[in-house]
Amino acid sequence: MDMDLLLVDDEEGIRTVLSLSLADAGYRVHTARTGEEALAVFDRVRPSLVLTDIKMPGMDGIELLERLKHRDPDVEVIMITGHGDIDLAIQSIQHEAADFVTKPINDAILGIALKRARERLDMRRRLRQYTTNLEQLVAEKTRELVRAERLAAAGQAAAGMAHAIKNIAGGLEGCIFLLEQGLRQDRRNYLEQGWEMLKSNVEKIKDLSLALLDYSRPEELRPRLVDPAGPLEEVAALMRPRAAELGVDFHLEKAPDLPQALLDPEAMHRCLLNLVVNALDACAEDQERRASCRVELRVEPESGGGVRYVVRDTGPGMDTQAMDMLFTLFFSTKGGAGTGLGLASSRKIVEQHGGALDVESAPGQGTAFFVRLPAPGVRAAGDKGKNPTI
Amino acid sequence: MQKTVLVVDDEMHLRIFIGAVFETAGFKPVLARDGEDGLNKARAQKPDLVSLDLMMPGEGGIRMFRELKADPKLKDVPVMIVSAVGGPTFEHALETLRAATGGPLPGPGAYVEKPPKPEALLAAAARLLDNG
Numbered sequence: 001m002d003m004d005l006l007l008v009d010d011e012e013g014i015r016t017v018l019s020l021s022l023a024d025a026g027y028r029v030h031t032a033r034t035g036e037e038a039l040a041v042f043d044r045v046r047p048s049l050v051l052t053d054i055k056m057p058g059m060d061g062i063e064l065l066e067r068l069k070h071r072d073p074d075v076e077v078i079m080i081t082g083h084g085d086i087d088l089a090i091q092s093i094q095h096e097a098a099d100f101v102t103k104p105i106n107d108a109i110l111g112i113a114l115k116r117a118r119e120r121l122d123m124r125r126r127l128r129q130y131t132t133n134l135e136q137l138v139a140e141k142t143r144e145l146v147r148a149e150r151l152a153a154a155g156q157a158a159a160g161m162a163h164a165i166k167n168i169a170g171g172l173e174g175c176i177f178l179l180e181q182g183l184r185q186d187r188r189n190y191l192e193q194g195w196e197m198l199k200s201n202v203e204k205i206k207d208l209s210l211a212l213l214d215y216s217r218p219e220e221l222r223p224r225l226v227d228p229a230g231p232l233e234e235v236a237a238l239m240r241p242r243a244a245e246l247g248v249d250f251h252l253e254k255a256p257d258l259p260q261a262l263l264d265p266e267a268m269h270r271c272l273l274n275l276v277v278n279a280l281d282a283c284a285e286d287q288e289r290r291a292s293c294r295v296e297l298r299v300e301p302e303s304g305g306g307v308r309y310v311v312r313d314t315g316p317g318m319d320t321q322a323m324d325m326l327f328t329l330f331f332s333t334k335g336g337a338g339t340g341l342g343l344a345s346s347r348k349i350v351e352q353h354g355g356a357l358d359v360e361s362a363p364g365q366g367t368a369f370f371v372r373l374p375a376p377g378v379r380a381a382g383d384k385g386k387n388p389t390i
Numbered sequence: 391m392q393k394t395v396l397v398v399d400d401e402m403h404l405r406i407f408i409g410a411v412f413e414t415a416g417f418k419p420v421l422a423r424d425g426e427d428g429l430n431k432a433r434a435q436k437p438d439l440v441s442l443d444l445m446m447p448g449e450g451g452i453r454m455f456r457e458l459k460a461d462p463k464l465k466d467v468p469v470m471i472v473s474a475v476g477g478p479t480f481e482h483a484l485e486t487l488r489a490a491t492g493g494p495l496p497g498p499g500a501y502v503e504k505p506p507k508p509e510a511l512l513a514a515a516a517r518l519l520d521n522g
Contacts, residue, residue: 167504167505170504170505171404171505173507174404174407176507177410178406178410190410190437193406197403201403369501
């Protein structure tokens with residue numbers, strides 16, 4: 001069996017007799033005469049089993065029990081009591097003794113007490129093993145899942161990109177056809193059309209690569225306290241000519257009493273520009289009602305000291321299916337004209353600011369995007385702490 | 391006699407390209423930029439063949455397909471679907487439409503995946519017109 005057992009008794013006779021029978025039962029027996037000596041032996045040997053008398057001069061059995069349990073909560077301690085020590089026996093059980101045996105000691109009864117203590121030790125050991133294994137298993141499976149999810153996301157992104165490239169390649173094949181036929185049949189209109197189509201496809205490749213770069217750039221934000229109206233005013237100035245060209249009603253509204261906001265103005269500029277370009281594209285889509293379309297930009301204070309940007313259009317709006325896909329890489333409602341990267345990168349910028357990007361839309365009702373930024377030094381609700389606080 | 395093909399696609403470059411493919415093969419192309427425009431031109435010109443995109447703003451290509459098939463004068467004009475929407479997805483949409491309207495609705499004569507290759511467009515056209 002090869003198990004260490006510490007026997008503590010101040011009576012030499014008992015130590016001798018019990019040592020013999022315990023050694024015979026297969027234990028490696030260590031003895032101590034007092035509680036203090038017992039602790040010293042325990043620290044050296046670290047036995048799993050301790051058999052101790054309750055009544056001893058100096059440190060008694062109960063105190064020894066407490067100190068042993070403090071050193072190792074798993075140690076099994078069996079108390080030896082005299083007749084009439086039933087109160088002490090109960091007290092020891094309350095202090096988590098494994099069992100007690102009464103003097104004079106019956107070998108069979110001691111044998112049963114020791115066997116039960118061993119079983120408990122064994123059970124605890126196995127339980128701990130299972131738990132550790134289970135934890136390892138969970139950790140391993142979690143790692144596998146995370147890996148699989150990353151692969152799936154990368155696969156989805158790659159598939160989306162392949163689709164975008166395939167469309168552009170298809171467009172270029174169309175150009176080749178037109179240019180070839182134009183040269184062969186000497187038809188100027190084919191040459192002109194092929195040439196226009198070539199330019200538009202080159203533009204698409206440029207947009208795609210720029211948007212990809214924009215999205216994958218590990219952005220280092222340089223936030224500072226600024227007037228939050230600044231980036232929106234710049235974007236409005238930039239896009240006003242395009243709105244006029246489309247005949248779209250274009251408005252910028254700046255609420256009074258705007259607090260300063262902690263943000264990276266260049267990053268916010270890019271984020272808002274995506275939203276405003278989308279709003280104008282949505283209006284442009286409906287050629288008949290384009291003239292009655294309206295794009296509204298607002299910046300206003302939020303409760304709690306934060307700031308909210310609103311970009312609203314009265315374009316055709318989106319159904320729930322499109323809304324679900326909205327932030328998916330390479331998904332675009334603009335057909336071949338969109339890269340499907342703009343909104344994803346806008347959201348990334350907002351989240352890096354500890355904020356949230358929300359959308360409201362319904363078919364025929366137009367679309368509104370809301371950029372909510374927390375007050376300086378406050379983390380927004382729902383921010384899971386994955387981004388640095390700014 | 392020169393056959394007329396109605397090319398319906400919201401993307402201008404693709405419309406011009408598909409039109410040119412048919413023109414160089416001896417067809418007379420008529421271009422339309424959405425389903426409504428397409429239906430008007432189909433009724434006015436009664437083409438021999440329709441090349442139809444599915445995903446278009448406004449009513450979309452499925453609506454136009456259904457109206458063509460419901461029009462006694464146009465229901466026998468062969469239609470080829472030219473779309474990035476997969477064939478099975480379109481079949482599913484047709485099933486749904488059949489269930490919703492309760493009426494019979496034939497499938498398209500041909501299906502060409504976007505971006506279309508000139509040979510694929512012309513092969514589909516030849517097959518559809520032979521059958522007609």
